[in-house]
Amino acid sequence: MIRFEGGFFLLVLALDVFCVIDLIQTRDDEVRNLPKIAWLILILLFPPIGSIAWLAAGRPQPGARRPSAYERSATSFPEYDRPGRAAGVTPESDEEFLRKIRERADEQRRKAAEDKKRREAEENGGA
Known part of the structure; x- marks a missing residue:
């Protein structure tokens, strides 16, 4: 037990x-x-x-x-x-979408280049 x-x-x-x-x-x-x-x-x-x-x-x-x-x-x-x-319904709307993306990318690149030039100018001018 x-x-x-x-x-x-x-x-x-x-x-x-x-x-x-x-x-x-x-x-x-x-x-x-x-x-x-x-x-x-x-x-x-x-x-x-x-x-x-x-x-x-x-x-x-x-x-x-x-x-x-x-x-x-x-x-x-x-x-x-x-x-x-947003989905493109027609080929034209897809083309418009791609065009807007390219424009936005170009604008971002332009702003980045301007910022880079401004920073370089500040560094060169301040030194």
Whole structure:
């Protein structure tokens, strides 16, 4: 009878250790029904009952993983459906779009060259 009780104690201890490690490794947004700290207290204060409750009601369900915030933002809209994206409907509108891009790039290059000349003049004039 003593061996059975010792084996039962080791089984409960192993189950508790497994559940605590599993709880710690689980992301906060995947824990079900209670916050992580509540599950930890439940597992530690009520060893066999808390562990079984974690396995049944708190542990994330396999295959029900929610994507992270980054994954949701990256995949919520395919690039062609992204709000605010202007798609050319006709070849003329595509040409106009490309022309505007070239004009904007030329303007940025011109401003960068002017800034560079101004900085060089300040460095040469100030030295």
